[in-house]
Amino acid sequence: MGMKISVHLDTALVEEVAKYASKRGLHAALDHLAAVSKEQVPLDMGPLKASCSVDVNEDGTSGTVSYDTPYACVQHERTWYRHQRGRKAKYLEDPCNDSTVQHEMAELIKSEFMSGLG
Numbered sequence: 001m002g003m004k005i006s007v008h009l010d011t012a013l014v015e016e017v018a019k020y021a022s023k024r025g026l027h028a029a030l031d032h033l034a035a036v037s038k039e040q041v042p043l044d045m046g047p048l049k050a051s052c053s054v055d056v057n058e059d060g061t062s063g064t065v066s067y068d069t070p071y072a073c074v075q076h077e078r079t080w081y082r083h084q085r086g087r088k089a090k091y092l093e094d095p096c097n098d099s100t101v102q103h104e105m106a107e108l109i110k111s112e113f114m115s116g117l118g
Contacts, residue, residue: 021112021113022059034054
């Protein structure tokens with residue numbers, strides 16, 4: 001004789017767990033991108049680096065890494081500016097497009113999602 005058990009998941013609970021894990025994962029990934037970017041940001045006295053911030057929307061589906069000084073865009077876009085060794089223009093764009101950084105970000109999202117479910 002066989003046995004059958006029916007289980008009904010509370011879809012609202014599943015969605016809430018997924019949303020929480022998604023938000024944490026995206027925040028971890030963007031924090032990583034910000035950290036890599038800060039290693040390349042031009043330095044003078046440090047306000048540009050200190051102005052970096054990470055923000056993730058409420059449902060964890062999108063987020064931003066931003067620098068907020070009057071000269072952040074100028075420093076980012078003017079590739080002919082000279083900077084200290086290891087510092088450069090495109091300090092946010094280059095890490096964002098780097099396949100290694102993208103892979104690390106994906107792993108952080110996966111790890112946070114899996115820990116949220118476990």
